[in-house]
Amino acid sequence: MEVLQRFADHYNYVVTIFLMVAGLYIVIARGNLIKKLVGLSLFQTSVYLLYIEPGKIIGGTAPIIDPAFKVYSNPLPHVLILTAIVVGVATLALGLALVVRIHEAYGTIEEDEIFSREGEE
Amino acid sequence: MRAIMPHLPALQVVVPLIGALLSALLRRGTTAWALALLVSWTMPLIAASLLLQVLTSGPTSYHLGGWAPPWGIEYRVDLLNAFILLLVSGVAAVMMPFARRSVAAEVDQDKQSWFYSMYLLCLAGLLGITVTGDAFNIFVFLEISSLSTYVLIALGRDRRALVAAYQYLIMGTIGATFYVIGIGLLYLVTGSLNILDIAERLGPAAAQSSRPILAALAFLTVGISLKLALFPLHVWLPNAYAYAPSFATAFLAATATKVAIYVLLRLFFSVFGIAISFEHLPVSEVMLALSVAAMFIASLLAIFEQNVKRMLAYSSLGQIGYITLGISLANEAGLTGGIVHLFNHAVMKAALFLVLGAIVFRIGSVKLADLAGIGRRMPLTMAAFVIAGLAIIGAPGTAGFISKWYLAVGAFQKGWWPLVFLILASSMLAVVYIGRVVEVAWFREPSGLAEKAKDPPLSMLLPVLVLAIATIYFGFDTQASAGIASQAAHALLAGIK
Numbered sequence: 001m002e003v004l005q006r007f008a009d010h011y012n013y014v015v016t017i018f019l020m021v022a023g024l025y026i027v028i029a030r031g032n033l034i035k036k037l038v039g040l041s042l043f044q045t046s047v048y049l050l051y052i053e054p055g056k057i058i059g060g061t062a063p064i065i066d067p068a069f070k071v072y073s074n075p076l077p078h079v080l081i082l083t084a085i086v087v088g089v090a091t092l093a094l095g096l097a098l099v100v101r102i103h104e105a106y107g108t109i110e111e112d113e114i115f116s117r118e119g120e121e
Numbered sequence: 122m123r124a125i126m127p128h129l130p131a132l133q134v135v136v137p138l139i140g141a142l143l144s145a146l147l148r149r150g151t152t153a154w155a156l157a158l159l160v161s162w163t164m165p166l167i168a169a170s171l172l173l174q175v176l177t178s179g180p181t182s183y184h185l186g187g188w189a190p191p192w193g194i195e196y197r198v199d200l201l202n203a204f205i206l207l208l209v210s211g212v213a214a215v216m217m218p219f220a221r222r223s224v225a226a227e228v229d230q231d232k233q234s235w236f237y238s239m240y241l242l243c244l245a246g247l248l249g250i251t252v253t254g255d256a257f258n259i260f261v262f263l264e265i266s267s268l269s270t271y272v273l274i275a276l277g278r279d280r281r282a283l284v285a286a287y288q289y290l291i292m293g294t295i296g297a298t299f300y301v302i303g304i305g306l307l308y309l310v311t312g313s314l315n316i317l318d319i320a321e322r323l324g325p326a327a328a329q330s331s332r333p334i335l336a337a338l339a340f341l342t343v344g345i346s347l348k349l350a351l352f353p354l355h356v357w358l359p360n361a362y363a364y365a366p367s368f369a370t371a372f373l374a375a376t377a378t379k380v381a382i383y384v385l386l387r388l389f390f391s392v393f394g395i396a397i398s399f400e401h402l403p404v405s406e407v408m409l410a411l412s413v414a415a416m417f418i419a420s421l422l423a424i425f426e427q428n429v430k431r432m433l434a435y436s437s438l439g440q441i442g443y444i445t446l447g448i449s450l451a452n453e454a455g456l457t458g459g460i461v462h463l464f465n466h467a468v469m470k471a472a473l474f475l476v477l478g479a480i481v482f483r484i485g486s487v488k489l490a491d492l493a494g495i496g497r498r499m500p501l502t503m504a505a506f507v508i509a510g511l512a513i514i515g516a517p518g519t520a521g522f523i524s525k526w527y528l529a530v531g532a533f534q535k536g537w538w539p540l541v542f543l544i545l546a547s548s549m550l551a552v553v554y555i556g557r558v559v560e561v562a563w564f565r566e567p568s569g570l571a572e573k574a575k576d577p578p579l580s581m582l583l584p585v586l587v588l589a590i591a592t593i594y595f596g597f598d599t600q601a602s603a604g605i606a607s608q609a610a611h612a613l614l615a616g617i618k
Contacts, residue, residue: 020302027291036291044298051305077308080257084301087264091294094268098275098287105280114284 012053019046031111033102037095044088051077051084129171130183130196133206134249134262136160136167141241150233154221157237161217164210164248172203182254190254191315197254201460201609205251205383208464212375212471212588213244219584220368222577223478227366228276236276240372242269247380256304256392257314259384260297263348267293270377273369274361282364289357292347296354299344306337307392320392334393335402341388342404349381351408351445352415355438362434367478370430374437375471379463382444386460389448390613408449413543415442420550424557430477430487432554433470436513439547440466446544447528455531456610461603462524465512465595469520472509472588476502479577479585484570489558494567496559498574501582503562505589510555512592515548520595523603 007014019042026039055077063072099109106114125132140160147153174181180199184190198206220237228236246266250259271293275286308314310333311322327334343354350358362370389404419438426432444466447459477487479502484491496503512519525544532540567574576582595602 024295027295033287040291040294043295047298047301047305050302051308054309080314083257083261087261087297090268091264091290094271095287095290098271098283098290101275102280102283102287105283118281118284 033109137245144238153234153237168206191318195254239269274365285360292357296347303341359434363431371474375467405449412442412446416547423554450531457607458527460606465520469509469512476506483574493565495571496563508589
């Protein structure tokens with residue numbers, strides 16, 4: 001019972017960590033260059049959750065000073081993650097561009113086929 | 122002039138950033154090169170005046186946008202990062218004249234201005250990582266420098282450069298994301314992103330809940346170790362260095378890994394040093410074992426490598442092992458050795474990779490077999506290779522000797538005398554792989570490709586010779602390198618006690 005309670009209390013962290021590990025697993029286990037990038041994005045997205053969840057305070061409002069409110073949510077994680085999202089988009093775009101070039105040069109986007117073709121050189 | 126002085130820390134980032142934008146607008150490679158040269162020669166002046174400022178009046182703090190820390194982003198310059206700033210911008214400035222012909226020969230005409238744009242962006246990122254005192258800001262600059270690095274590598278003509286860049290992108294992003302996770306955990310515990318502020322709050326926070334802090338330490342260590350190519354997280358490095366354009370390889374080998382090592386130093390000693398000593402997690406033991414493994418395994422791989430550029434990349438991994446060895450010793454002599462080796466290795470690896478750039482410029486190959494007898498055709502260039510190679514080995518009278526001496530003293534002071542033998546034995550491996558190239562280049566009859574080679578034009582030869590002479594100079598005059606390094610090490614260790 002206590003275990004279930006702990007699970008429920010930390011439900012958001014469980015989701016975050018599941019996404020994190022799933023993303024990292026895809027990056028490592030898949031040989032398809034596009035699927036690797038999908039995994040990488042998943043991995044990065046899990047970190048967005050890691051930051052944003054604790055920033056939300058239950059019952060808190062937007063951080064605009066007003067005599068009617070006493071509890072405010074923390075705005076900083078959102079700002080940080082906005083930056084991280086931009087970085088993530090740039091990384092994904094560059095990664096996809098590289099995959100296009102690799103496909104032009106090798107005619108495949110499977111890692112093992114690329115390495116076997118490199119071995120021939 | 123007086124109006125600019127207080128803004129020097131910000132200019133470290135702003136000048137190359139604007140340069141990168143302008144360079145992207147230019148169409149001609151030579152014009153972009155001239156712009157990059159102008160920027161690269163300005164940066165050491167800024168860094169040197171910052172270092173002077175720090176030496177005379179202590180650490181300076183710059184509040185970006187006028188927001189006081191810990192709320193705003195603070196650029197904080199103390200002795201250690203002023204030293205690294207000068208190293209990065211200084212090496213870049215010396216190498217820049219080399220770039221024009223080398224890049225013109227190795228990068229397509231229409232992409233040259235993009236190459237310089239990416240180079241300046243990378244420089245801005247590296248200097249930004251070094252100058253900033255904000256942990257999240259480090260991540261942003263880390264990604265700026267990494268993304269531009271991936272492009273620099275992918276601009277190599279060989280199609281394997283693309284795969285190398287892709288692999289580095291995957292590994293580099295995992296590393297950076299680990300870093301953000303670590304910083305996120307620290308932020309959850311301390312509520313701050315300013316490095317000094319985190320360090321102050323970490324002590325009380327560690328007393329309350331030490332587990333997230335240990336997790337943060339683990340994430341940060343692994344993330345940054347990926348970036349600095351600590352064995353066995355190095356797999357991206359050899360191919361990236363082997364297939365990137367020569368100038369990009371030399372620039373990255375001299376600066377990018379060094380800046381990552383700086384971040385590691387900052388985290389270990391300035392952030393975690395105060396709150397938790399290394400006893401809670403066996404960080405220094407793990408690091409010691411990996412450093413020794415890097416020193417030997419990477420050097421062995423270098424011995425059996427036929428592509429000289431990749432051989433030097435493996436050698437870099439081994440040399441990074443010495444630097445992290447100094448960090449894991451964590452006493453004053455060892456840490457001094459680590460920091461001074463960071464400096465010396467940047468200088469000598471820049472020299473070696475530029476020599477290879479000159480060879481590629483003349484004969485278009487870096488296969489060991491093609492270099493037969495090239496020493497007689499390119500005497501000055503290959504003489505520089507021998508000098509910088511001796512420094513890699515750690516021969517007395519070169520810069521490499523100084524750093525290994527400090528490392529050995531550090532190991533002795535800890536009472537770990539077998540480590541001294543390991544340092545010596547791994548240097549013997551360097552004798553083999555450097556000696557192999559020297560033997561082929563100098564003691565064989567010129568044949569094939571090497572037959573028609575000759576020393577490169579002055580604009581390429583001069584940077585090579587300057588760096589080679591610098592490796593000897595810093596072997597004798599240790600005041601500038603080891604003197605500052607030991608002061609910086611002292612300051613870092615003072616944070617722990």
